[in-house]
Amino acid sequence: MAEDINLTENQVPAEGPEDEAERLFVASQWQLMWWRFRRHKIAMLSVVVVFVLYLIAIFCDFLAISDPYKHQTKWVFAPPQTVRLGQVDGRLTFYVLGLDLERDPETLRPVYTANPERRYPIRWFVKGIPYKMVGLFPTDVHLLGLDEGSDGTLYLLGTDRLGRDMWSRIMIGTRISMSIGLVGVTLSFVLGVILGGFSGLYGGVFDTVMQRVIEVLRSIPTIPLWLGLSAAIPKDWPQIRVYFAITVILSLVGWTGLARVVRGRFLALREEDFVTAARISGAGDRRIVFSHMVPSILSHIIASITLNIPGMILSETSLSFLGLGLRPPTISWGVLLQEAQNVRTVALAPWLMLPGAFVIVTVLAFNFMGDGLRDAADPYA
Amino acid sequence: MLGYIGRRLLLMVMTLVIISVISFAIIQLPPGDFLTAYIERLEESGLTRDQAVIESLKKRYGLDQPIYVQYGKWVWGMMHGDFGQSFLFNRPVGELIWERLGLTMAVSFAALLFNWIVALPIGIYSAVRQYSIGDYLATFIGFIGLAIPNFMLALILMWLAFSVFGANVGGLFSAEYADAPWTWGKVVDMLKHLWLPMVVLGMAGTAGLIRIMRANLLDELRRPYVITARAKGLTEKRLIFKYPVRVAINPFVSTIGWTLAGLVGGETIVSIVLGLPTTGPLLFRALMMQDMYLAGTFIMMVSALTVIGTLISDVLLAWVDPRIRHSI
Numbered sequence: 001m002a003e004d005i006n007l008t009e010n011q012v013p014a015e016g017p018e019d020e021a022e023r024l025f026v027a028s029q030w031q032l033m034w035w036r037f038r039r040h041k042i043a044m045l046s047v048v049v050v051f052v053l054y055l056i057a058i059f060c061d062f063l064a065i066s067d068p069y070k071h072q073t074k075w076v077f078a079p080p081q082t083v084r085l086g087q088v089d090g091r092l093t094f095y096v097l098g099l100d101l102e103r104d105p106e107t108l109r110p111v112y113t114a115n116p117e118r119r120y121p122i123r124w125f126v127k128g129i130p131y132k133m134v135g136l137f138p139t140d141v142h143l144l145g146l147d148e149g150s151d152g153t154l155y156l157l158g159t160d161r162l163g164r165d166m167w168s169r170i171m172i173g174t175r176i177s178m179s180i181g182l183v184g185v186t187l188s189f190v191l192g193v194i195l196g197g198f199s200g201l202y203g204g205v206f207d208t209v210m211q212r213v214i215e216v217l218r219s220i221p222t223i224p225l226w227l228g229l230s231a232a233i234p235k236d237w238p239q240i241r242v243y244f245a246i247t248v249i250l251s252l253v254g255w256t257g258l259a260r261v262v263r264g265r266f267l268a269l270r271e272e273d274f275v276t277a278a279r280i281s282g283a284g285d286r287r288i289v290f291s292h293m294v295p296s297i298l299s300h301i302i303a304s305i306t307l308n309i310p311g312m313i314l315s316e317t318s319l320s321f322l323g324l325g326l327r328p329p330t331i332s333w334g335v336l337l338q339e340a341q342n343v344r345t346v347a348l349a350p351w352l353m354l355p356g357a358f359v360i361v362t363v364l365a366f367n368f369m370g371d372g373l374r375d376a377a378d379p380y381a
Numbered sequence: 382m383l384g385y386i387g388r389r390l391l392l393m394v395m396t397l398v399i400i401s402v403i404s405f406a407i408i409q410l411p412p413g414d415f416l417t418a419y420i421e422r423l424e425e426s427g428l429t430r431d432q433a434v435i436e437s438l439k440k441r442y443g444l445d446q447p448i449y450v451q452y453g454k455w456v457w458g459m460m461h462g463d464f465g466q467s468f469l470f471n472r473p474v475g476e477l478i479w480e481r482l483g484l485t486m487a488v489s490f491a492a493l494l495f496n497w498i499v500a501l502p503i504g505i506y507s508a509v510r511q512y513s514i515g516d517y518l519a520t521f522i523g524f525i526g527l528a529i530p531n532f533m534l535a536l537i538l539m540w541l542a543f544s545v546f547g548a549n550v551g552g553l554f555s556a557e558y559a560d561a562p563w564t565w566g567k568v569v570d571m572l573k574h575l576w577l578p579m580v581v582l583g584m585a586g587t588a589g590l591i592r593i594m595r596a597n598l599l600d601e602l603r604r605p606y607v608i609t610a611r612a613k614g615l616t617e618k619r620l621i622f623k624y625p626v627r628v629a630i631n632p633f634v635s636t637i638g639w640t641l642a643g644l645v646g647g648e649t650i651v652s653i654v655l656g657l658p659t660t661g662p663l664l665f666r667a668l669m670m671q672d673m674y675l676a677g678t679f680i681m682m683v684s685a686l687t688v689i690g691t692l693i694s695d696v697l698l699a700w701v702d703p704r705i706r707h708s709i
Contacts, residue, residue: 216396219688223646224664224680225403231668231676232410314530318650321532324668337533341654346540353540356533363528 033299036376043372049365056171057178061131063143064168065154068331072163074101077349078112080158080166088121095119098152109348120152158351160339169331170355176332178362180247180316181309187251189305192258199259200266201289207263214256222253226315230324239330246325250315254308261304265297299377306370310363317359333359386696393692400684401459405452408677438466459678469672477663477675478682484553485659487571488578488652489644495583496590496640503587504594505626511599519591526588531647535581535654542577553578553657578655582647586640594629601625634698641690645683 027035037043056063081096088095098118102111126145133139146154157166199207229249233242269275278288319325320334321341328335336355340346346353420435458465464475507516529537553574554567601607602625610620652661660683667675 212392212395215392216399219396219691220400220403220684221643221646221649221687223649224683227649227664227668228404228407228676228680229410231671232407232673310528317530318532321530322650322653322665340536343536343539343543346536347544350540353533353536356530356536359530359533360525360528364524367524367527 033376037372040372042368046365046368053178053362057175060171060175063171065144066165066168067129068168068172075159075163076110078155078159080351081155088119094122120146120150157354169336173331173333173336181312184247184250184312185305185308188255188258191255193262196259196262197266200263217256227324230319250312258304265300269293303370303373303377306373310366389692389695393688396688397685401456401681404677404681408673464678465674467672467675469670474675474678481660481663489648491575491579492582492644495579496586500587500590504591507595508598523588523591526584532650532654535651578651581651582644597629598625601628631702634701641687
C-alpha cells in the first residue's frame with residue numbers, strides 16, 4: 001500500500017537495529033495503526049472505560065442490587081451509604097451502617113442518620129429478584145446485596161423521590177443509553193456510507209444534489225427540529241417503538257457528517273494509482289469499491305463513527321431530560337436526570353445528578369478514543 | 382462576488398423551502414388535525430363550541446382541502462405576515478414569537494462573544510506553547526466542555542449558586558423588572574443575569590473553537606514564511622499576530638453560521654432549565670401541549686434566521702479571505 005512508504009521513523013517505535021526497521025516495513029496497515037494507537041495513553045484508557053461501560057450495559061441486571069422500579073416510601077431521598085471495611089460478627093468484611101429515619105419537625109423532610117450500632121455486611125453473589133442473564137438464562141443471582149431477609153438497606157448511590165434505588169436504576173439505564181448510540185450510529189453509518197460513497201464515486205448531478213441536501217440538513221438547528229419530531233411521537237406507542245423512533249430522529253441529521261467524510265475520501269481515492277490499475281485490469285465497480293477502496297478508508301470510517309456516538313448519547317440524554325425523548329417507565333440516563341430538573345430537589349438530593357456523571361465519562365471516553373483512532377488511522381499525522 | 386452572493390441566495394431560498402416542508406410535516410405529524418385537538422380541549426374545559434368559529438378556522442387553514450392546499454395556505458399566510466393562531470395562548474403566533482425573539486438573539490449573541498473572547502487567546506496560547514502544561518490544561522477543559530451536556534452544566538451552576546449563595550439564579554430578570562417596560566435599570570438587571578446562560582451556552586462551542594484554532598495555527602506556524610520572518614529578526618509577538626493568526630482566524634468567521642445554529646438550539650434547552658423568557662421555553666410548551674401551529678412556525682422561523690446567519694457569515698468569509706474571494 002502506498003502509505004507505508006511514507007512512514008518516517010519517528011512515527012513508530014523504531015528503537016532499534018535493522019530487524020526493527022524490517023518489522024516496520026512488513027507490518028500490515030492495521031498493525032501500524034495499533035502501534036500508533038498504543039502510544040496514545042489516554043485513548044488506551046478510554047478503550048478500557050468504554051469496554052467496562054458496555055460490560056455494565058450487558059450485565060446490568062446482574063449488577064443491579066434491587067428492583068429498579070420498586071417504590072420504597074420509607075426510604076425517600078435516602079443519601080448514598082458509605083461502604084466501610086471492618087469487623088462484623090468477628091469477620092473482616094465490607095459493610096454499611098443502618099439508616100435511622102427522622103423527620104425534620106419544621107419542614108417534615110426525612111432526615112437520615114447512619115447508626116453505628118447496626119452494621120450490615122455486604123455479600124457477594126446474593127439471590128434477589130429473578131431476571132434473565134443477557135436476556136437468555138433465567139437466574140436470580142446479583143453481584144452485591146445484603147443477607148436475605150435483612151432489615152437493612154443498601155443504597156450505594158442513594159434513592160430518588162419515590163425511594164427507588166439509584167444504583168440499580170443507573171445500571172439498568174446504561175443499557176438503553178449505551179445502545180442508543182450504537183443503533184443510531186449504525187443507521188447513520190448505513191445511510192452515510194451508501195449516499196456519501198455514491199456521490200464520491202460517481203460525482204455529477206447526484207453528487208451536487210447530495211451536497212445541497214446535506215448542506216440544507218446541516219443548516220437546520222438540530223435541537224428544535226429534534227424536539228418537534230420527537231414531540232410528534234404518539235404517547236401511546238410501546239417503549240420499544242419510541243426507542244427506535246428516537247434513534248431514527250437522531251440519525252436523520254447524524255448521517256450527514258459521515259457522508260461528508262466518506263465522500264471526501266472516495267473523491268481522493270478515485271484518483272489513486274491503485275484504483276486506476278484495478279480499473280485497467282478490468283475489475284468491476286463493486287470489486288473496486290469493496291475490495292480496494294473500502295479497506296483503505298475503513299479506519300477513517302471507524303474513527304468518525306466513534307466520534308459520532310457521544311453526540312448521539314448526549315442528544316438522547318437531552319431529549320429525555322426534557323421529557324420529549326424516552327419516557328418512564330423506560331430507564332435511560334436522560335430519563336433518570338428528569339428527576340433532577342428542579343434546583344430545589346437537586347439541592348436536597350445532589351446524588352440525583354449522578355447519571356450525568358456517567359454521561360460525561362462516557363462522552364469523554366468516546367471522544368478520546370475517537371481522537372486516538374483518527375490520529376492512528378492517518379498515515380500522514 | 383455578486384455572482385457568488387446570487388448563487389448563495391438561490392441556495393438559501395431552496396433551503397427555506399425544504400425547511401418549510403419539514404416544519405409543515407411537524408405540524409401535521411400528530412394524529413388528527415390540530416383543530417380536533419382544539420375542540421377537544423374546549424370540551425374538556427366545559428366550554429360550548431361555537432360552530433361558526435370552528436367553521437371560520439377550518440376555512441382559514443383549508444382543513445377540508447387536500448394537504449398541499451393547506452401547505453400552500455400556510456406558506457402564503459407566512460409571506461404576508463400571518464403566522465397562524467396559537468391555540469394554547471389564544472394569540473397570533475407572530476406576536477408571541479417576536480416578543481421573545483429579541484431576547485433569544487441577545488443571549489445567543491452574548492454566548493457567541495463569550496465563545497470568541499475565551500477561545501481565541503486560549504487557542505493561540507495552546508498552539509504557540511504546544512505540549513506545555515497550559516496547552517494540556519486547555520485541551521482538557523475543552524474536552525470537558527464538550528462532554529458536559531448544556532443542561533447539566535446549567536443545572537450544576539444553578540445548584541452551586543443555590544447551595545453556596547442561597548440565591549436562585551434562574552431567569553433573565555429580577556422579579557421587579559420581569560413585566561416592567563424597558564428602562565436603563567432593566568438592562569442592567571438583565572446583564573446581571575446574563576452571565577449564567579452566556580457561560581453555559583458558550584462553554585460547549587468554546588471547546589470546539591479552541592481545538593480548531595489550535596490546529597489551524599499549528600499548521601501555519603510550520604510554514605516557511607514564518608521561519609523566514611523569524612530569520613529576518615521580527616519579534617515573536619509581532620510575527621505571530623501579524624501573519625499566522627490572521628490566516629488561522631478564518632474558521633472563526635466561517636463557523637458563525639453553524640455556531641449560531643448550535644447556539645440557538647442549545648439555547649432552547651438551557652432556557653428551559655434556567656427558565657429564561659426566551660423562545661426556547663415557548664417552543665417547549667407548545668410541543669408539550671401539541672400546539673403544533675405555534676411549534677411548526679417557530680421551528681420554521683428559527684431555522685430561517687439561522688440560514689440567514691449562515692449566508693452572512695459565508696459572504697463575510699469571502700470578503701475576509703482573498704483565497705476564497707478569488708476562487709469564486
